[in-house]
Amino acid sequence: MTDKFISIEGIARRYPGADGAATTVFDDLWLSMGRGEFGCVIGHSGCGKTTVLNILAGLDEPSEGAVIVDGQAIEGTSLDRAVIFQSHALLPWRTVLGNVTYAVTSKWRKWDRAKVKAHAQKFIDLVGLTGSEHKRPSELSGGMKQRVGIARALSITPKIMLMDEPFSALDALTRGTLQDEVRRICLETGQTAFMITHDVDEAIYLADKIFLMTNGPGAVLAEIVENPLPKDRGRIDLHRHPYYYALRNHIVDFLVSRSKTFAADVTNHDPRNVPVVRPGLGEPTIVSAPNLVETSSAQTIAR
């Protein structure tokens, strides 16, 4: 049984067009995630990924539908949901420690200075910035700034971490290191995370579930891909796993062709029962009903 810690229920986002008619960015989107799961959303530019993330953050509202987190409908922003942006959005006049303590104080207003500082330090250490506490953002590299953003987000112990292409502006080496850090932290702390990425390998490394969106306008959630790779996967030898290429090819094939032709090709798409697939050695395992996964007995999984 899936624990619906996050439940996105039939949301749509429409904007008024120049001619007065509404443009639908995406429509009737349903998805759920369990506590501690890592979800990545993948889709072409303009399909509404950031809009979905902003709705989850409470920074935007759906035109229809609702989002329920931990049993409660989202209404506006909350310290239960921390956002990490591509641009780090740090306070330039504050030090590393100052940026993190600012967030800690906003959540725990009654804590004394020593407690706030000790709590902030714990997260600065966790992201590997020990020794840089007193530097200002202008003295930090892009990767270090992004670490501060991660420390700041984690320091308020959010129920959900929302990440909008957090590593896309970084060089490959720093990106890899930070992917490792985020994965380690999420596994160690049981953090629930929802992330947007254009990087298929990043999604394969980090995500338990990969949400595939068709092209906008009028985008839909086409498929949920369950990651068949073991939890203890490593970034460096990801490609050695026997399921890796089947998984990667499945996602790339979606992005290259099926995301464009989906509306014409799939006439019986049920947005409330989106296929869940588990690419493996052979054909992807397809789940068409919420309770059962089927194909070869070796790959049958209960949900």
Ligand SMILES: Nc1ncnc2c1ncn2[C@@H]1O[C@H](COP(=O)(O)OP(=O)(O)OP(=O)(O)O)[C@@H](O)[C@H]1O
């Ligand atoms: N305030 C707005 N008014 C009108 N249209 C908007 C507004 N905000 C976003 N849009 C449109 O909504 C669509 C989805 O935008 P969004 O940023 O969510 O896409 P995305 O999938 O995250 O794209 P990218 O991968 O390029 O970041 C775009 O076509 C955008 O032009």
